[in-house]
Amino acid sequence: xxxGPLAGLRVIDFxxxxxxxxxxxxxxxxxxxxxxxESATRPDILRLTPPFKDGQxxxxxxxxxxxxNTSKKSVALNLSMPAGVALARRLIPLADxxxxxxxxxxxxxxxxxxxxxxxxxxxLIYLSMPMQGGSGPNRLYMGYGTTIAALSGLLSxxxxxxxxxxxxxxxxxxHIPSPYHAAVAVLAALRHxxxxxxxxxxxxxxxxxxxxxxxxxxxxxxxxxADPPARGNRHRAASPHGVYPAAGQDRWIAIACMTEGxxxxxxxxxxxxxxxxxxxxxxxxxxxxEDELDALIAEWTAPQDAxxxxxxxxxxxxxxxxxxxxxxxxxxxxxxxxxxxxELEHPIMGVSTYDSPAIRLASSxxxxxxxxxxxxxxxxxxxxxxxxxxxxxVSRLEEEGVLK
Amino acid sequence: MLTGVRIIDLTDSTVAYATKLLADxxxxxxxxxxxxxxxxxxxxxxxxxxxxxxxxxxxxxxxTSKRSVTLNxxxxxxxxxxxxxxxxxxxxxxxxxxxxxxxxxxxxxxxxREANRRLxxxxxTPFGDDGPRAHWKATDLTLMAMGGxxxxxxEPSQAPxxxxxxxxxxxxxxxxxxxxxxxxxxxxxxxxxQCVSVSIQEAICLALENTIQFxxxxxxxxTRTGARPREAGTGLFACQDGFVYLMAGRMxxxxxxxxxxxxxxxxxxxxxxxxxxxEWREYEFRARPDSIDRFSDVFTRFAAGWTKEExxxxxxxxxxxxxxxxxxxxxxxxxxxxxxxxxxxxxxAEWMRTVPFPGLPYVLSGFPAIxxxxxxAAGADNAAIFRGELQLSAAEVDALxxxxxx
Numbered sequence: 001x002x003x004g005p006l007a008g009l010r011v012i013d014f015x016x017x018x019x020x021x022x023x024x025x026x027x028x029x030x031x032x033x034x035x036x037x038e039s040a041t042r043p044d045i046l047r048l049t050p051p052f053k054d055g056q057x058x059x060x061x062x063x064x065x066x067x068x069n070t071s072k073k074s075v076a077l078n079l080s081m082p083a084g085v086a087l088a089r090r091l092i093p094l095a096d097x098x099x100x101x102x103x104x105x106x107x108x109x110x111x112x113x114x115x116x117x118x119x120x121x122x123x124l125i126y127l128s129m130p131m132q133g134g135s136g137p138n139r140l141y142m143g144y145g146t147t148i149a150a151l152s153g154l155l156s157x158x159x160x161x162x163x164x165x166x167x168x169x170x171x172x173x174x175h176i177p178s179p180y181h182a183a184v185a186v187l188a189a190l191r192h193x194x195x196x197x198x199x200x201x202x203x204x205x206x207x208x209x210x211x212x213x214x215x216x217x218x219x220x221x222x223x224x225x226a227d228p229p230a231r232g233n234r235h236r237a238a239s240p241h242g243v244y245p246a247a248g249q250d251r252w253i254a255i256a257c258m259t260e261g262x263x264x265x266x267x268x269x270x271x272x273x274x275x276x277x278x279x280x281x282x283x284x285x286x287x288x289x290e291d292e293l294d295a296l297i298a299e300w301t302a303p304q305d306a307x308x309x310x311x312x313x314x315x316x317x318x319x320x321x322x323x324x325x326x327x328x329x330x331x332x333x334x335x336x337x338x339x340x341x342x343e344l345e346h347p348i349m350g351v352s353t354y355d356s357p358a359i360r361l362a363s364s365x366x367x368x369x370x371x372x373x374x375x376x377x378x379x380x381x382x383x384x385x386x387x388x389x390x391x392x393x394v395s396r397l398e399e400e401g402v403l404k
Numbered sequence: 405m406l407t408g409v410r411i412i413d414l415t416d417s418t419v420a421y422a423t424k425l426l427a428d429x430x431x432x433x434x435x436x437x438x439x440x441x442x443x444x445x446x447x448x449x450x451x452x453x454x455x456x457x458x459x460x461x462x463x464x465x466x467x468t469s470k471r472s473v474t475l476n477x478x479x480x481x482x483x484x485x486x487x488x489x490x491x492x493x494x495x496x497x498x499x500x501x502x503x504x505x506x507x508x509x510x511x512x513x514x515x516x517r518e519a520n521r522r523l524x525x526x527x528x529t530p531f532g533d534d535g536p537r538a539h540w541k542a543t544d545l546t547l548m549a550m551g552g553x554x555x556x557x558x559e560p561s562q563a564p565x566x567x568x569x570x571x572x573x574x575x576x577x578x579x580x581x582x583x584x585x586x587x588x589x590x591x592x593x594x595x596x597x598q599c600v601s602v603s604i605q606e607a608i609c610l611a612l613e614n615t616i617q618f619x620x621x622x623x624x625x626x627t628r629t630g631a632r633p634r635e636a637g638t639g640l641f642a643c644q645d646g647f648v649y650l651m652a653g654r655m656x657x658x659x660x661x662x663x664x665x666x667x668x669x670x671x672x673x674x675x676x677x678x679x680x681x682x683e684w685r686e687y688e689f690r691a692r693p694d695s696i697d698r699f700s701d702v703f704t705r706f707a708a709g710w711t712k713e714e715x716x717x718x719x720x721x722x723x724x725x726x727x728x729x730x731x732x733x734x735x736x737x738x739x740x741x742x743x744x745x746x747x748x749x750x751x752x753a754e755w756m757r758t759v760p761f762p763g764l765p766y767v768l769s770g771f772p773a774i775x776x777x778x779x780x781a782a783g784a785d786n787a788a789i790f791r792g793e794l795q796l797s798a799a800e801v802d803a804l805x806x807x808x809x810x
Contacts, residue, residue: 005590030586051618063617114769133767138740142657142725150649150729155640157568157732158557164631164640165647165729168567168611169556175611176571180578181425181765187585188405188429192770194592195407200770208746211735212765213578216418217569220449220461221732222747223759228449228732233545233566236448241545243554243563250627252563254549262541314540321546323564326619326626329552329609337535340606353620358607359583362599364590 004031005364009190012088012095013037013072014112016044018145018174019206020101020129021068023182027097028071029357030366035382036072037088038375039079040404047375053349059375060348066372067354070344075383076376076403083402085110090387092120097186101129101206104139114201123199125189129182133205145171148178152210157217160232177213178206239286240266243323244298246306252323253306255297255313265316270300346371379403405771406431409588410493412486413470416444417544418573419499419528419604420466422580427469428764428776431494434789435467436486437782439474439808445782451755458781464752465762467779473790474783474810477508481809487511488794491520494591495584499528499576513599523597524587528580532603542604547572551608556615559630575611576604636679636690636699637661640729643707647729648715650703654687661685663724668706675702736760748775786810 009032013024021044028034038044046065053061078084089111092098098117100107107113107128114126131148132138149155149172155165185202193199211218221227233254235241240263241256257263260283267275274280274296279289286293301309306322313320324332330341330353342354349371357366383389383403397403409431413423427433435442444463451459473489476482486509490496496516498505505511516523527533530542537550548554548566558565583600591597618624633639637660638653652660661684668676679702683689690699707715712728719726730738736747750761761776768774790796790810804810 005586026582049614051614051620051622051624053621055622063621064614067614067617132740133744136740136743138720141720141727141740142723143727144651144725146649146651147725147727150727151738153730153732153735154568155649155729156647158565160558160562160565163559164642166558166565166631168553169558169628170553170611170613172553172567172571172611175613176575176578176607177765180582183582184425184429184578184585185766185768187582187589189768189770191409191585191589191592192405194589198770200768202769203767204765205744205767208741208744208763209765211741211746212762213421213571213574214569214732215465215762216449216462218732218735218762219465219759222736222761223461223464223755224449224452226733233563235545241543243545243549243566245563252549254546254554256543256545258543317541319541319543319546321540321542321550323549323554324552325555326552326612326615329612329616330619332550334531334535334537334603335606335609338532338603338606340609349621353616355610355616356606358579358602358610359586360601361583361587361590362601363596364587364598366586 004029004366005361006031009033009096010094011035011097011099012091014098014100014102014107015129016101017046018068018171019178019182020099021046022175022179023127023129023186024072024099025068025070026179026183026357027186029368032097034072035091035378036069036074036373037077037079038074039076040375041078041080043375053352058348063349063352066346066349066352069372070354071369072373073378073382074373074375075379078402078404079110081402083397083400085112087383087387087402088112089116089120091382092117092124094386095121095124096190097125097127099127099129104130104134118199121199123193123197125186125193125199126201127182127186127204128201129178129204129206131206133208134203145174148173148206148210151207153214153218154210157214157228159230161230163230173206173210177209178204181209181212234290239263239283239290240293240297242294242297244294244301246301246309246322247303248305251306253301253309253320254323255301255318255320257318262318266313266318269312269316269318270297272296272300342368344368344371347374376403405429405768405774409495410434411584412436412489412493412496414496414498414504415528415577416499416501417447418462418466418570419577419580420444421574421577422499422526422528422584423470423497424466424468425577425581426584428774430774433470434489434785435470435472435780436475436477436489437472439476439783439810442782464779468776470780471785471789472780472782473786476809477504479807479809481804481807483509483511485790485794485809487519489789490516490523493520493523494588495524495526497526497528497580497584517597521596522591524584524591524600525597526580526584526587526600526602528576528602528604530603531605533601537605544570544572547604547608551605552612552615553608556612556626556628558628560628561630564628572604572608576602576607579607579610633696633700634691635687636684636695637664641700641703641707643710643712643715645711646731648707648712649727649729650719651725653690657723657725659723660725663722667719667722667724668702671706673702673706675705750776750778752778783810
């Protein structure tokens with residue numbers, strides 16, 4: 001089994017919570033040795049955030065934490081003790097990448113800022129992921145995931161016509177924009193280092209990252225000097241295009257006719273005479289009478305099973321898909337074909353389901369190497385094997401609360 | 405940073421973000437467009453003013469820093485030139501409509517490999533290279549539905565709501581860019597390229613937060629919750645010129661609630677005194693519908709006299725997590741983005757005016773001046789590539805133009 005393209009790379013990982021953990025997970029799943037520095041005195045908030053195995057709280061029972069910390073090792077270091085910081089600093093020369101997503105100043109306080117780390121290892125790739133960047137008047141402002149969605153325009157742009165800002169209902173910036181922008185930059189920096197021997201500081205401001213992901217509507221607003229109107233699920237150049245009710249409790253189907261051919265296929269299949277109605281006879285006509293058309297389509301879809309209807313529509317060449325719930329996703333035949341859902345056994349949580357990476361490399365595949373680590377699970381191993389401490393020294397440090 | 409990496413780009417829609425990321429980092433990304441017009445250039449949103457032909461702002465954004473040639477892949481001469489371009493490339497990145505390389509140029513992976521052993525071939529498809537749904541037609545809306553993200557957004561009383569900006573393509577683009585670089589590393593170190601496959605549906609599954617875990621570990625179905633605050637102190641609040649987002653409840657800092665109440669009391673807002681009672685410190689009390697309404701009432705009355713920027717800075721100074729809900733037009737005026745020079749003044753050939761253009765999502769100490777370059781016009785690099793690099797004569801290129809190859 002291939003070790004992955006990043007085999008041999010070592011990451012000292014000070015990230016926690018959302019975006020940071022997901023960034024280092026990408027590296028871990030593709031073969032890097034990611035050593036997560038944690039402390040029971042200041043645990044990753046997600047370790048104490050539900051859902052928990054069987055609804056029972058515990059530092060090693062959170063599914064929220066586990067799904068984003070696969071393939072990593074955990075070393076417990078108490079950074080409020082000088083001895084803990086000293087050990088962290090001793091790990092730096094052994095690292096190819098050092099990563100963090102703390103508020104600016106935090107790493108510096110521990111003597112682990114970029115300049116400090118660079119002095120210990122000149123060709124280091126240092127990844128920081130501050131919320132609004134490491135410089136600027138708001139750099140120390142506080143916030144969490146929804147703050148980024150608010151500041152970046154995601155909340156404001158994602159709403160129904162006439163509704164307040166809504167967003168994705170998730171901390172979306174944490175899941176894809178921040179971690180993947182960070183991974184892309186780190187991978188490019190690693191290549192640069194391979195060719196030149198030079199490391200560097202890669203800073204991903206989480207707000208800037210999200211605005212970049214919204215670059216199309218943002219550019220459009222700035223170029224046209226007008227915020228775009230909210231369209232909900234509608235499309236400026238296609239009709240019908242929306243999410244329609246289906247049979248059952250809170251069941252929906254997405255239908256998007258992007259061409260006249262697709263519209264005719266839908267109308268034909270429905271057999272409700274929509275094609276004869278001059279109010280729907282052309283794209284412009286349908287865009288003008290969209291409320292009426294949507295109401296008719298909703299009436300037609302409402303008694304129908306979303307999955308059966310989607311199959312029929314696809315059979316007729318109409319882009320359509322059911323709005324899938326988590327249960328639907330776990331049963332989805334295409335995701336099963338890709339083996340997307342992986343079951344792993346965790347020492348405390350038992351067997352549970354994890355996402356595969358969505359990048360499939362044909363000959364050097366990534367894979368989930370292990371479930372999330374227990375807090376401090378690899379402390380002794382790393383102290384002895386990487387730093388050359390004796391077992392007795394490790395025990396002493398444990399007693400002193402340094403390895404906690 | 406990606407000097408010497410040539411990428412042949414056959415992506416479309418927002419999936420072209422994949423190659424934008426690589427181009428902006430210094431790769432030589434060459435878009436290969438059909439001579440009769442790239443569909444991407446006819447996709448909105450558009451620049452509304454003027455009569456210019458090339459008004460697509462989607463294209464202007466996702467094609468920054470790239471070069472462009474026009475080439476008819478279905479024509480034998482086009483196919484040959486394409487293979488010549490591939491022989492010097494590090495990667496070929498292709499997306500929806502999937503299989504243009506196979507369908508138009510009739511080229512399979514084995515033949516591409518023969519042309520270039522180190523080639524990385526990244527294929528981004530709606531559902532995957534094969535499988536029961538691989539042939540299904542897809543759009544951003546249907547993929548967001550089938551990938552599970554749509555389920556989580558919107559008001560409970562209304563249909564689920566799709567994210568702005570065709571995020572399915574952005575998601576796939578980000579994942580594919582990382583995948584391409586991973587495979588590139590492997591190729592540069594071990595001499596052999598490979599296929600990289602990204603299913604857009606599968607990539608969207610990575611954005612579901614803890615939804616699968618809630619379902620599996622606690623038997624709880626996470627659903628969309630809408631704009632209404634779920635506890636007093638946290639949520640969206642209207643103010644003088646829009647909305648702010650406030651987090652003073654359970655998921656906030658311990659001092660958050662007290663600080664907000666003090667703020668309201670100092671401002672002399674009626675009803676603020678009642679919020680100081682000890683019962684308000686308990687999450688269960690704050691989560692009650694009448695508590696939510698009472699807080700909302702007080703805070704909204706207070707906020708009505710302030711702009712979102714004013715509330716932002718005054719609140720943050722007090723250690724309160726509050727921020728403006730920015731619209732796109734607010735962004736260039738955000739003092740943080742302004743101080744960081746995040747928007748770059750880019751001049752697009754067709755626009756006749758300088759527009760603040762979104763900058764890069766990273767600051768790189770080794771490349772402080774790195775910035776996006778304006779997207780190319782269709783075929784802008786035909787001469788440089790076909791004549792300069794591939795050494796065709798002027799007459800040969802003209803013949804190919806006339807024959808619809810270039």
